[in-house]
Structures are given as structure tokens and as C-alpha cells.
Amino acid sequence: MIQLHYHPSNASFTPHVLLREVGASFELILVDRDGGAHKRPEYLKLNPNGKIPVLVADDLVLYETAAIAMHLADMYPAADLAPALQSAERAHYYKWMAWLTNTLQIRLMHYFYPARLADDVDPAPLKRRAEADALALLQQLDDQLAAHSGPWLLGAHYRAVDPFAFMLCRWTRNFSGRKARDFPHIGPWLQRVHQRPAVQAAFEAEEATAPFY
Ligand SMILES: N[C@@H](CCC(=O)N[C@@H](CS)C(=O)NCC(=O)O)C(=O)O
Missing domain, CATH: 1.20.1050.10 (Glutathione S-transferase Yfyf (Class Pi); Chain A, domain 2)
Structure with a gap:
């Protein structure tokens, strides 16, 4: 199961769009930014920078929007979101x-x-x-x-x-x-x-x- 820790209009928007673009089944988990949830120990275990987004896919915990975007493109090649390797x-x-x-x-x-x-x-x-x-x-x-x-x-x-x-x-x-x-x-x-x-x-x-x- 894929979970995206997100907050509306934050950097999580890119992986959110990509998850929909590739047709993945995923769960959105709202980070209570106003309540400072992204600076609490549980969230810092996912992303020590205390930033949104984080993608969790089974054992994989991934932060940094660009990394998540490239990983999703690689995981769903049928969506053709990344050009051919070595091109x-x-x-x-x-x-x-x-x-x-x-x-x-x-x-x-x-x-x-x-x-x-x-x-x-x-x-x-x-x-x-x-x-x-x-x-x-x-x-x-x-x-x-x-x-x-x-x-x-x-x-x-x-x-x-x-x-x-x-x-x-x-x-x-x-x-x-x-x-x-x-x-x-x-x-x-x-x-x-x-x-x-x-x-x-x-x-x-x-x-x-x-x-x-
Ligand atoms: N380089 C990180 C930056 C993420 C980032 O700055 N996210 C913002 C939301 S758009 C955030 O979590 N800000 C909370 C804070 O800085 O305290 C990425 O692209 O994932």
C-alpha cells in the first residue's frame, strides 16, 4: 500500500498528481502542518528534515519531491513519465x-x-x-x-x-x-x-x- 503524507498546495502536490497519473492505488495522509505535526518525532522518523511530502510504499520511506517523482515514474513505466535510459x-x-x-x-x-x-x-x-x-x-x-x-x-x-x-x-x-x-x-x-x-x-x-x- 502506498501512502502520501501531504498538505494541500504543498510540495506534495507533485507526487499527488503523479500517483493519479500512473493510476496507483494510494492513501492520502494529511499532515497537520498548522499543529506542527511535521516537526514531531513520529514524522521526523519518516523525514528528519520535517518537510512535506513523504511517500511510504511498504518498506520504502522516501522524502524529497524530485526523488519521489522520479521513483514513481520508474515504478510505473507504462505511464511513460520518464524518457528512455541513456537517451x-x-x-x-x-x-x-x-x-x-x-x-x-x-x-x-x-x-x-x-x-x-x-x-x-x-x-x-x-x-x-x-x-x-x-x-x-x-x-x-x-x-x-x-x-x-x-x-x-x-x-x-x-x-x-x-x-x-x-x-x-x-x-x-x-x-x-x-x-x-x-x-x-x-x-x-x-x-x-x-x-x-x-x-x-x-x-x-x-x-x-x-x-x-
Ligand atoms: N526539498 C524538499 C522541500 C519540501 C518542503 O520545503 N516542503 C514544505 C512544504 S511546500 C514544508 O514541508 N515546509 C515546512 C517547513 O519548512 O517547516 C522537497 O522538495 O521535498
Whole structure:
């Protein structure tokens, strides 16, 4: 049995979508973030970082969104969510997974939690800077979508990087100015990802409301 420890609209959204995309049978376990459940010993046994998500599949306990996404893609090859091993597309899939998690996601974390960056410093300029940096990074995503004629991030096929990138773009929906959806190639791609039944079902299960991205 697969269990996904999640919280609505958190990083768990990516594995949540992927579990639906591959047609897995799974149970959603709500982490009481407001009550601090993710910092309690029981949860820290699953993820010592105290972060959401965690995927539990029998004896496997896995944290880190990118790792969970790649593992699900590998476990359900029929869903074709990862390019063929040793292909150039596979190499770029690894690159985008790494970039999404260690470059774009990090700046978005700085945007959401600027006060964690430094004590006794006004977080407002740190937040503004993180927002500007994230927007500059989004240009790379827009350029990637413009670089080929396919509908998805890597080209012709929807891959596990698509819902991951979608989730991070969604997190810009309350930016003070330009948002991911305002980029000329990201906007239509977000619309396409949003229309996928797995994404719709995950939003419904998480009781998300508009704007979705
Ligand atoms: N690198 C981790 C980051 C996960 C993460 O930061 N999750 C957030 C929710 S989106 C969280 O659990 N925050 C709680 C906290 O930082 O205390 C991943 O991608 O799984």
C-alpha cells in the first residue's frame, strides 16, 4: 500500500498528481502542518528534515519531491513519465529535475519564508529579491518551452518534470507583479497541464480554489 503524507498546495502536490497519473492505488495522509505535526518525532522518523511530502510504499520511506517523482515514474513505466535510459532526453530530464528542486524551488522557498534567511533583518527586501530572482529563472523555463514545438516541457511527451514545474509555477500566482502564467510560452503550457485529468482530480481532492496557477 502506498501512502502520501501531504498538505494541500504543498510540495506534495507533485507526487499527488503523479500517483493519479500512473493510476496507483494510494492513501492520502494529511499532515497537520498548522499543529506542527511535521516537526514531531513520529514524522521526523519518516523525514528528519520535517518537510512535506513523504511517500511510504511498504518498506520504502522516501522524502524529497524530485526523488519521489522520479521513483514513481520508474515504478510505473507504462505511464511513460520518464524518457528512455541513456537517451539525451533522459539526461535533460535529470537536469530539469535537479534545476527545479535546487534552483527554482529554493528561490521560491526564500520568497515564502524570507524571515528564515537571517535574524534581525527586515524580510521585505529579501522577499522582493527572491521574487525577482524567481522571475528571472522562469525565463529559462519559457525559453525551454519556446525551443521546441512539442506541448510539454521536454517536447512531445508529458514527463514527471511537467507537474513538478507546474506546481512551482503555481506558487507564483500571488506574486506582486508578473507571474509564471504571464510568460508567453509558460502560460499556454500551464493551461495544458491544468487540463490533465490527474491534475484536476488532485486539485479537487485538495479542495483547491481558483486561481489555480
Ligand atoms: N526539498 C524538499 C522541500 C519540501 C518542503 O520545503 N516542503 C514544505 C512544504 S511546500 C514544508 O514541508 N515546509 C515546512 C517547513 O519548512 O517547516 C522537497 O522538495 O521535498
